[in-house]
Amino acid sequence: MPERNIVEAINNALTEEMERDSRVMVLGLDVGKLGGVFRTTTGLVERFGGARVVDTPLAEASIIGASLGLALAGMVPVAEIQFLGFSAQGFHQIGPQLGKYRQRSRGRYHCQVTIRAPFGGGIRSPEFHSDAVEAQFVQTPGIKIVMPSNPYDAKGLLVEAIRDPDPVLFCEPDRLYRVGRSEVPDGAYTVPFGKASLVRKGDQITLVAWSAAVELCLRAAKRLEDEGISASVLDLRTLVPLDLETLCSEVARTGRCVVVHEAPLSAGFGAEVSATLMEQLFYDLDAPVVRVAAYDVPFPAASLEDYYLPSLERVLAAVRKTLEN
Amino acid sequence: MSKNSAVQKRHSVLAADGTRVAGVQSRMEEEFLLEALGWMMKSRLYDQRVIALQRQGQFGVYSPGMGQEASIIGSAMAVDPARDWMVPQYRELMATVHHGLPLEVISAQYLGKIGPARIPEGVKVLPSQVSIAAQLPHATGLAWGLRLRGEDAVVLTYIGEGGSSEGDFHEALNLAGVTQAPVVFFLQNNQWAISTSRRVQSATPSFSLRAAGYGFEGIEVDGNDVMAVYDVVVTAVERARAGGGPTLIEAVTYRMSFHNTTDNPSLYRDPAEYQEALRRDPIERVQKYLAGLGLWDQGREANLTDELRHEIDSALEAAVAAPLPGPSDLFDNIYAHPPERVLRQRAELLDGQV
Numbered sequence: 001m002p003e004r005n006i007v008e009a010i011n012n013a014l015t016e017e018m019e020r021d022s023r024v025m026v027l028g029l030d031v032g033k034l035g036g037v038f039r040t041t042t043g044l045v046e047r048f049g050g051a052r053v054v055d056t057p058l059a060e061a062s063i064i065g066a067s068l069g070l071a072l073a074g075m076v077p078v079a080e081i082q083f084l085g086f087s088a089q090g091f092h093q094i095g096p097q098l099g100k101y102r103q104r105s106r107g108r109y110h111c112q113v114t115i116r117a118p119f120g121g122g123i124r125s126p127e128f129h130s131d132a133v134e135a136q137f138v139q140t141p142g143i144k145i146v147m148p149s150n151p152y153d154a155k156g157l158l159v160e161a162i163r164d165p166d167p168v169l170f171c172e173p174d175r176l177y178r179v180g181r182s183e184v185p186d187g188a189y190t191v192p193f194g195k196a197s198l199v200r201k202g203d204q205i206t207l208v209a210w211s212a213a214v215e216l217c218l219r220a221a222k223r224l225e226d227e228g229i230s231a232s233v234l235d236l237r238t239l240v241p242l243d244l245e246t247l248c249s250e251v252a253r254t255g256r257c258v259v260v261h262e263a264p265l266s267a268g269f270g271a272e273v274s275a276t277l278m279e280q281l282f283y284d285l286d287a288p289v290v291r292v293a294a295y296d297v298p299f300p301a302a303s304l305e306d307y308y309l310p311s312l313e314r315v316l317a318a319v320r321k322t323l324e325n
Numbered sequence: 326m327s328k329n330s331a332v333q334k335r336h337s338v339l340a341a342d343g344t345r346v347a348g349v350q351s352r353m354e355e356e357f358l359l360e361a362l363g364w365m366m367k368s369r370l371y372d373q374r375v376i377a378l379q380r381q382g383q384f385g386v387y388s389p390g391m392g393q394e395a396s397i398i399g400s401a402m403a404v405d406p407a408r409d410w411m412v413p414q415y416r417e418l419m420a421t422v423h424h425g426l427p428l429e430v431i432s433a434q435y436l437g438k439i440g441p442a443r444i445p446e447g448v449k450v451l452p453s454q455v456s457i458a459a460q461l462p463h464a465t466g467l468a469w470g471l472r473l474r475g476e477d478a479v480v481l482t483y484i485g486e487g488g489s490s491e492g493d494f495h496e497a498l499n500l501a502g503v504t505q506a507p508v509v510f511f512l513q514n515n516q517w518a519i520s521t522s523r524r525v526q527s528a529t530p531s532f533s534l535r536a537a538g539y540g541f542e543g544i545e546v547d548g549n550d551v552m553a554v555y556d557v558v559v560t561a562v563e564r565a566r567a568g569g570g571p572t573l574i575e576a577v578t579y580r581m582s583f584h585n586t587t588d589n590p591s592l593y594r595d596p597a598e599y600q601e602a603l604r605r606d607p608i609e610r611v612q613k614y615l616a617g618l619g620l621w622d623q624g625r626e627a628n629l630t631d632e633l634r635h636e637i638d639s640a641l642e643a644a645v646a647a648p649l650p651g652p653s654d655l656f657d658n659i660y661a662h663p664p665e666r667v668l669r670q671r672a673e674l675l676d677g678q679v
Contacts, residue, residue, distance in 0.1 A: 025473070051473060057503055062462040062496035069466020072451070074474050077466075093493075097459055105452045106443035107658035141667075142659055165661040194664060241664030 003181035009151040010040045010116075010172065013158040014078065016188055018048050021076060024162060027054040028063055028080030028116075037082055038118055038177055060090030064115060068098055071111045078162060084119035084171055085128035085299075095140020098167040103142065114161045118174040120212045120262055121294075121309045124302040125174075131299045132263035134211075137169055138239055138272070144168045144193060145239040149176065149214035151184045153237060156191030163190070173212035194241035198250060202230035205256040205319055208247065208273055210236045213260045213310065220315040231319065239269050247273065248280045255286035256325075258318045260310050265293040287325030290318045333531040333545035335577060338552035341605045343613025351552040352559060353399075355620060361402060361551045362611045362621075365394035367633045368419035369608060371428070372582070374637050375435070379586045385435040388416045392549070392581025395607035396513045398423065399554030400576070403562050404481045406449065410471070412464040412482035415453040416513070420483070426450045428637070432644035439654045441647030449478075458488040461497030461510070468501070468508035468565075479565045480508040481558070486532050486575075487518025498573065502539035507565035509558060510573045513548060515580035516602075520593040533575035541571050548576030549607040579605065 004012060018024045025048075026041055032055040035042030045053035056063050060081055067077040081087050087094065094115065102110045121130040137143050146161055146168055148154040154172070161168035199214060200221050207217040214235045221231040234250050236243065251257045257277060259270035270291040277289050292310045300308050338351045353361065372389035379387050390397050393416065401420035404411065411424045422428050425448040434442035434453075444450055451467075454460040464482035471478040488494060489512060501508050512532050516523045529535065536543025542564075546557045554576055561572035579602035583590050590599075615621035656663065656671040663671075 057496070057499050059496040059499065061493055062465065062500045065459065065462025065493065065497065066466030066469065066500055069463040069468070070470035070473075071466075072463070073467050073470025073476075075470045092456065092459060093462065096456060097463070102658050102660070105658075106439055108444045108446070109451070110661065144660075144664075242666055244665060 001183045001185055004151050004155075004184040005178045005181045006148070006151050006154045006172065007038060007040050007177045008181070009155040009184045010158055011042055012184065012186070013155040013162075014041065014044060015047065017159060017162045018044065018052065020188065023074060023076040024078065025052040025054065025070070025075055026078050026080065027056050027067065029056065029058055029082045031055060031080050036080060038174060040116075040172075041080070060086055061093045064090040064093035065097065067113045067115070068093065068101065068111050071113050072109055076112050076162060078114045078116060081115060081117040083125075083129045084117035084133060085131040087117060087133065091136075094169065095137060095143060099140045099142025102166065110165050111167050112165050113167045114158070114170055115168070116170045116172060118172045118177070120173050120175050121299065121305045122175040122212070124305070126302070130305065132261065132294070134171055134239060135263055135267060135269045138269060142167065143240065146170045146193065147210040147237065147239060149173060149211050149235050149237070151182050153191050153197070155184050156189050157193070157237065159188055160190040160193060164193070171211060175212045176215055179215070191237070193238045194243050195237065196243035196246040197235045197237055198232060198246070199235050200231070200233040202232040202254070204230045204254055205258065205322060206232040206234055206251045206254045207258050207260060207315070207319070208234045208236065208251075209260045210239065211262070213262055216310065216312065216315060217260055219312055220319065223312070223316060224319060229319065229323065244276065244280070247276065251277055252281050252284040255284060256322050257285070257289045258292060258315065258322055259289065260292045260315055262294055262309055264296045265291060266296050268293050287322045290322050292318045333533050333543070335545045335547055336553050336557055337547040337550055338556065339550045339610055339614055341549070341610055343610045343617065345614070351556050353552045353555040355615070355618065357402075358552065358611060359615065359620060361398050361555070362608070362615065363629060363633070364398040364402075364419060364423055365551065365608050365611070366629060367637070368394045368397060370630065370633050371419065371637050374634070374641070375432070376582075376586060378641070385437065386585050386587060387435060388585040389582045390416050390419060392602065392607070393513055393515055393578045394419070395551035395554055396511075396548040396576040396578050399551040400481060400511050400558045403555055403558035404479060408449075408476070408478045409562070410449045410451070410467055410478060410480045412451045412460050412467065412480055413453050414457070414460060414483045414485065414488065415455060416485070417483045418453070421450045421453070424448070424450050428640035429643035429647070432641055433647050436644055437649065438644065438647050439650040441644070458484060458491035458493040458497075461493050462500070464508050465497045465501040465504070465506050468506035469504045472507055477566065478507065479562050480506075481562070482508060482510055484510060484512050485518065486512060486514035486516070486523050486526055487521060489532050489535065490526055498535070498539045498571070501571040502541050505568070505570035507568075508571045509561045509565060510571065511558065512573060512575045513578055514575050515578050517580045517584065519584040519588060520590075531575060533573055536573035539573075541573065543573040543575065545575045545577060548578030549605050549610070551607060551611060578607070581606075
C-alpha cells in the first residue's frame with residue numbers, strides 16, 4: 001500500500017475528488033502554479049485547468065463568501081485559507097453566513113463548501129500563521145470542525161468533508177505536514193465525522209487531543225510507558241460533531257483524563273471536554289480532568305513559541321499530578 | 326484634475342415634473358411603464374399597510390422602500406425571473422416579489438413564520454440579508470458559478486451607499502472584476518444609513534466611480550426615474566449575459582420614510598431637505614407623465630389602488646393564517662446530518678428526555 005505524508009494525502013484526496021466529480025473546484029491564494037505555500041495543491045491546475053483551480057485575489061472574506069455563492073450555483077468549492085489565523089478577515093462569512101445559510105433560508109439552500117486552513121505552532125512561522133482558533137468556530141453552529149492528525153485521516157476526512165452537504169472547516173496541522181509517511185490507500189475512502197480514534201490503548205489514563213497535539217500525546221504516552229504508566233491516547237478527529245460516546249466510554253474505562261491543545265487555556269475546546277466529562281462521568285472519575293494548553297496570551301514571536309505551546313514536560317507533569325490523586 | 330471633474334453624468338429619462346428629458350430614448354414604453362407603475366404602487370401600498378400593522382404590534386420590524394420604488398421596480402423588471410438570480414439586501418422586498426417570491430411568503434417571514442416563509446423551489450431569489458454587504462461575495466460567487474456551469478444567467482444584487490463602506494463590498498466587486506462574473510451591483514444611494522448621512526459615508530462625489538477601481542463600468546442614474554433605472558439595468562444585464570462582465574449602478578434616490586420601524590428621522594433629518602425630496606416622488610412623476618398621454622386618471626388610480634389593496638390584504642391574511650413554528654423548527658434545517666449532541670438537545674427540548 002502506498003505511503004504518504006499529510007501534504008501528499010491531501011493532494012491525493014483533492015485530485016481524486018476532482019477526478020470523480022467535475023463540480024469540485026479549488027480556490028484560494030497561490031493554489032495554482034505554486035501549488036499552495038505548503039504544496040498541497042501541486043499539479044492540480046495542470047491537471048484540471050484554471051477554471052477549476054483558481055488563484056484568487058488576496059481577500060479571505062470573498063474567498064469564503066464567493067464559495068458560498070459557487071455552492072448555490074451547483075459547484076463544490078474547496079477553499080483554502082492560507083493560514084487559519086487569517087480566517088479572522090473572513091470570520092463573518094464562515095459562522096454567520098456559511099453556518100447559518102441552511103437555517104436562514106428555511107432549508108431552501110445549503111452550502112456544500114469545504115474550507116481548508118493550515119495552522120499550528122512549532123514551525124517558527126511569522127505572526128498570525130500559527131494561531132489555534134478552532135474553538136472560536138465551535139461557537140458558530142452549522143460549521144463542522146475537522147482536525148486531522150495523520151495522513152490516513154487527513155485523506156479520509158477531507159473526502160468526507162468535500163462530500164458533506166454542509167460547510168466544513170478542515171484545519172491542517174502544518175507542523176505534521178511532512179513529519180513522516182504512513183499507509184494511505186489509493187482510491188476514495190472516507191473517515192466518518194464524529195468518530196474519535198483510540199490511537200493508543202492504555203489502562204491508567206486517557207490523553208485526549210486533536211490535530212498536532214495527538215502527536216505530542218503519543219510521545220508522552222511512550223515516555224510514560226518507560227516509567228511503567230499505561231496511557232491511552234484518544235484523537236477526537238472532529239470537534240463538531242463530537243464523539244461523546246467514545247470520549248465518555250474511554251475516560252470511564254481509565255478513570256483519569258488529561259486534555260491537550262495548542263489553543264489558549266480559557267474557553268478552549270478542552271474546557272468543553274472537561275465540562276462534558278464532569279457532567280457525564282463525575283462518579284467514574286478518579287481524579288479531576290486536567291487541561292494542558294497554551295497560555296492565555298496572544299501567540300508570541302517564534303522565538304518564544306516553545307515556552308507558549310504545550311510541551312512534553314507539561315503533559316508528563318499533568319499526567320503525574322492526575323495519577324497522584 | 327479637480328475633484329469635480331470626476332462627477333458622473335446622471336442618466337435621466339423622466340424629469341421630476343413628469344416631463345420627458347429632451348432627446349433621451351427609453352426602452353420602457355407606455356404599456357410597460359403602466360406595469361411598472363402598478364408595481365411601484367403595490368410597493369408603497371404594502372409599505373403603508375405593514376407599517377400600520379407594525380404600529381399595532383401585528384408585524385415585525387420593517388424597513389420600507391418608500392421613495393425608492395423606481396429603483397426597486399425598475400431594476401427588478403430588467404432581469405428575467407426564469408433564468409436570472411436576485412440577491413437582495415432587505416429594503417427591496419417588492420423587487421423579490423417581482424422576481425417570483427410570493428408576497429405571502431415574504432410577509433410570513435416578518436411574522437416569525439418559518440416553514441411558510443421558505444422561498445419556493447424554482448424562485449431564483451436568495452434570502453434577504455441583514456448583515457450589510459455580506460450578500461455581495463455570495464452574488465459574485467453565484468454569478469461566477471453559474472457561468473462555470475454553463476448557464477445563461479445573470480445575478481442582480483442590491484446594496485446601499487452605506488453598505489459600500491463595508492469590506493465585503495470591495496472584495497466582492499474586486500473578485501467580480503477579476504472573474505468577469507455576470508453580476509450587476511445595484512447600489513441604491515438613498516442618502517441615509519439609519520441616521521448617518523451620505524456625506525459621512527464617503528468622500529467620493531459618486532459611488533458609481535468606484536467601479537473604475539475594479540476595472541468595469543460604473544453608471545449613475547436618477548433612482549427616482551423608473552424608465553432611466555430600467556434602461557441602465559437592462560443594458561448592464563445584457564452586457565453581463567454576453568460575457569462583458571459586471572457593472573456597478575448607483576441609483577441616486579431618497580429614503581422617504583425611516584430606516585426601519587424603530588427609527589425616528591426627526592432627530593437627525595433636515596425637514597427642508599425632506600420636503601424637497603418629496604417633490605421628486607418616483608410614483609407621482611410617472612402618473613403625471615401617463616396622465617399627459619391620456620393613459621392615467623383619478624378613476625384608474627382609484628381602481629388600481631383598490632385592486633392592489635385587495636391583493637395585499639389577501640397575501641397578509643394568508644401569512645397570518647400560516648402556522649407558527651414549534652420547538653422542533655429550532656433544530657430543523659441546520660445540518661443535513663445533525664451532530665449527536667444536537668439531536669440530544671432536540672430530544673431534551675421536545676420530550677423532556679436527557
